[in-house]
Amino acid sequence: MQVLLDNLGTFGRGAWGTVVLFAWSAVGSLVLGTLLACLRVAPSAAMRAAGTAYVNLVRNTPLTLVMFFSVLALPQLQIRFGDSLNTQFRVFAVLALVAYTSCFVCEAIRSGINTVPVGQAEAARAIGLPFGQVLTLVVLPQAFRAVVPPMGNIFIALVKNTSVASAFSNYELISAMRNLIEQNGNAVISILVGITAAYVLLVAVVALAFNRLERAVGVPA
Amino acid sequence: MSDPSAATTPPGAPAQRRPLVRLEHVDKHFGALHVLRDVDLTVAEGEVVVVIGPSGSGKSTLCRTINRLEAIDSGRITIAGEDLPAEGKALAKLRADVGMVFQSFNLFAHKTVRENVTLGPVKVRGVAAAEARRRADELLERVGVASQADKYPAQLSGGQQQRVAIARALAMDPKVMLFDEPTSALDPEMINEVLDVMTGLARSGMTMVVVTHEMGFARRAADRVVFMAEGQVLEDADPETFFTAPEHERAKDFLSKILTH
Numbered sequence: 047m048q049v050l051l052d053n054l055g056t057f058g059r060g061a062w063g064t065v066v067l068f069a070w071s072a073v074g075s076l077v078l079g080t081l082l083a084c085l086r087v088a089p090s091a092a093m094r095a096a097g098t099a100y101v102n103l104v105r106n107t108p109l110t111l112v113m114f115f116s117v118l119a120l121p122q123l124q125i126r127f128g129d130s131l132n133t134q135f136r137v138f139a140v141l142a143l144v145a146y147t148s149c150f151v152c153e154a155i156r157s158g159i160n161t162v163p164v165g166q167a168e169a170a171r172a173i174g175l176p177f178g179q180v181l182t183l184v185v186l187p188q189a190f191r192a193v194v195p196p197m198g199n200i201f202i203a204l205v206k207n208t209s210v211a212s213a214f215s216n217y218e219l220i221s222a223m224r225n226l227i228e229q230n231g232n233a234v235i236s237i238l239v240g241i242t243a244a245y246v247l248l249v250a251v252v253a254l255a256f257n258r259l260e261r262a263v264g265v266p267a
Numbered sequence: 268m269s270d271p272s273a274a275t276t277p278p279g280a281p282a283q284r285r286p287l288v289r290l291e292h293v294d295k296h297f298g299a300l301h302v303l304r305d306v307d308l309t310v311a312e313g314e315v316v317v318v319i320g321p322s323g324s325g326k327s328t329l330c331r332t333i334n335r336l337e338a339i340d341s342g343r344i345t346i347a348g349e350d351l352p353a354e355g356k357a358l359a360k361l362r363a364d365v366g367m368v369f370q371s372f373n374l375f376a377h378k379t380v381r382e383n384v385t386l387g388p389v390k391v392r393g394v395a396a397a398e399a400r401r402r403a404d405e406l407l408e409r410v411g412v413a414s415q416a417d418k419y420p421a422q423l424s425g426g427q428q429q430r431v432a433i434a435r436a437l438a439m440d441p442k443v444m445l446f447d448e449p450t451s452a453l454d455p456e457m458i459n460e461v462l463d464v465m466t467g468l469a470r471s472g473m474t475m476v477v478v479t480h481e482m483g484f485a486r487r488a489a490d491r492v493v494f495m496a497e498g499q500v501l502e503d504a505d506p507e508t509f510f511t512a513p514e515h516e517r518a519k520d521f522l523s524k525i526l527t528h
Contacts, residue, residue, distance in 0.1 A: 089354055168336055169373035169432075173387035173439055174363025176356060183390065187377050 049233040050240040053226055060222025061244050067139060067208040067218055068248070072201055074144035079151025084181055086156055097152070105149035109142070109210050116142035117214045131215070139211035147204050154196040158189035191263045198256035202249050219244055284311035285347075287443055287474050288333055293342035295328060295498075302328045303339070304498040310443070310476055315469045317485040317506075318478045320495035321521055326478045327370075329495065330447045333476065334365040347442060363391050366436030366444040370451050372428040374420035380407065380431050381416040384438045392439065399438070406434040410464050426457030430464055443474040450481055482525065486510060494518045 050057060085097030104112065116138040120126075127137035162185050170184040212220035223241045227234055288310040295303035302325045310316050318326045331337040332344060335351050335358055344351045346365065352358045374383050384403035388394040394402070407413045410430040412423070420428055429449055436444060446465065450458045462484050469475055469488040479485065485492050485506055492509040494502035494517075501515045510526075513519050 163371075163373075165369055165371050165373035166375060169367070169369060169375065169435075171336065171359070172334060172362055172365070172367035172369075173435065174359050174361075174391040175387070176359040179390055183386065184375055184377075191377070 047236055047240070049226065049230045049236050053230075056222050056225055057240065057244070059217060060219040060225075060241075061248070063216060063218030063221070064205070064208050064244075064248065067136070067143065067211055067216065068201075068205050070140045071143035071147060071204055071208065074140060075147035075151050075200075075204070078144055078148035080155060080186070082148055082152035083155035083159065086152065087159055087181075089177060101149045101152055104145055105153075107146075109146050109207055110213070112146045113139065113142040113210055113214050116145070132217075135211075135215040139208075139214055139216045143204065143207060143211070147200060147207070150200045150203075151197065154193050154200060155186075155189055157196070158191075158193035159185055161192040162188045194256060194260045194263060198253060198260075201252050201256070205249050205252055206245065284313060286310070287312045287314075287347055288476065289343075289345045290329075290332070291343045291345075293329075293332065293344060294340045295325075295332065295337065296340055297328075302498050303332070306342070306498070306500055308493065308500060308503070310474060312474055313472045314490045315473075315475045315477065315488055316491045316493055317489040318476065318493045318495060319480065319482075319485065319521075323497075324495040325498040326495045327447050330445050330476060330478045333443075333445055334362050334367055336367075359391075363387065363439050364442045366439060366441035368429070368432050368436055368444065368446045368449045370448040372420070372425070372432045372452070374428055374432055374435070376420055379417055379419055380412065380423070383420070383431060384435045387435065387439050403434070403438060406437050407431070409437075410434045411460070424457060425453045426460045429453065429457075429461045433461075433464055433468070437468075443476065444468065446475065446477040446479065448478050448480070450479065480525070482510070494521070496521070 082097050082101060085093045086101070088094055088097070117135065120138060120141070121134075127134055166188065167180050167185055170180040175183065208218055209220045212218055212224070219241055223237055226237045230237065286309045288308075290306055290308045293303050293306040294301070304325075306325075306329060308316075308329070318329060320326045328337055332339050333346070335344075335354075346361060349361075352361060374380075375386065378386065381400065381403050384406060385396070385399040388399040388402065389396055404413060404416060407416055410433055412427050412430050412434070415423055415427060415431070420431070423431065433444075433449075449465070450461050453461065458481070462481060465475070465477070465484065466488045477484070477489070489506045492502070492504060492506050493500055494509065494513070494515070496515075496517045502509055502513055502518050504513075509518070510522065513522060
């Protein structure tokens with residue numbers, strides 16, 4: 047364990063990288079996933095088709111491939127973010143994680159929407175709310191409630207999926223692990239255990255947050 | 268323009284009342300099922316029309332076509348002389364003027380009773396929150412559930428929920444109220460508290476279309492009773508005439524089944 051204590055800086059920098067990747071990707075995929083879910087239940091057939099096409103295309107693609115598209119294809123299309131290379135690669139990685147994770151968020155929300163009795167939307171329409179407000183004021187708040195447990199799973203997967211970004215010039219836990227192993231070949235097991243513990247801790251925090259959330263959004267019966 | 272509704276206005280009702288809801292040659296299919304067959308119906312301003320009929324007769328569907336919760340295949344529906352718009356902003360605006368009360372209440376489960384009543388006025392009509400709240404409390408008082416204003420729907424009895432649903436619809440100041448079997452999901456001891464509110468509403472001059480099995484309410488509050496069977500309007504008469512001297516065998520048969528117990 048001495049190797050971890052001696053390299054707390056490297057370790058911490060890696061953990062921070064993972065947290066940053068996760069936080070941006072979580073927010074982004076929640077937003078994009080919700081928008082996709084709205085598309086998939088929209089009254090217009092074209093909007094539904096667009097939502098369905100996106101989800102089926104991206105969800106069925108390995109995350110590594112999505113990452114390659116983001117990192118290699120976007121610059122070719124003259125799409126760049128920020129001046130420093132570090133920022134660029136971080137944004138590319140977040141975009142890939144958002145593109146990928148939002149498909150799962152969308153499907154979870156859609157299943158949540160299906161748990162809301164159709165009468166709720168009818169009553170909302172009957173008082174004159176337009177489609178957008180039927181969703182945002184009545185259906186989605188109730189759908190989110192049903193969605194908290196599966197959403198927890200998706201975000202736990204997201205914490206771990208950030209590790210793919212290490213292969214695309216992002217510094218995070220796996221990058222830190224590789225560094226540490228290169229410098230301390232005799233302490234591989236300690237390093238692996240340490241990195242594992244870091245992931246387990248991060249996931250535990252996410253899981254705890256979702257447990258809290260599940261209780262908070264419950265409606266008194 | 269001549270007014271064909273004058274011919275169907277029952278004796279005793281003021282003939283000069285303006286037609287508010289009019290259905291002309293309305294047809295509707297659910298797949299192979301022909302649920303509405305060439306339905307004509309006119310409801311005048313201030314009139315209370317009770318629609319009855321055996322289950323599957325299309326009476327609920329009829330009620331739901333009036334605010335286009337069900338789209339029709341052919342025919343024409345007008346409200347205050349204006350055609351029902353297609354899906355979109357115009358339709359939402361029209362629905363705001365047409366109150367609806369459902370069999371299963373459909374109160375917004377994630378909102379308190381008071382929020383249920385203020386949501387429409389605030390979001391659709393742009394009423395200030397404080398004013399909407401004041402009006403909501405007034406309406407909740409009127410339907411007798413003022414003390415439950417801060418509770419959630421699931422904490423209320425069925426009868427209380429349905430009365431809140433009526434208050435929610437009234438908060439929009441609708442031109443007409445549609446009731447789709449409002450007491451069918453209620454325990455027997457709660458039916459009257461809802462019917463009392465509806466009777467009061469009818470007396471106050473509200474235009475109402477009520478799909479129900481409550482014959483007592485039909486006798487007490489209706490200006491006209493419409494009897495439907497197999498998607499057609501078979502009878503359209505004042506309650507006295509309908510209950511004592513129905514024309515069609517189908518209506519006689521229906522009445523004999525429900526009035527004997």
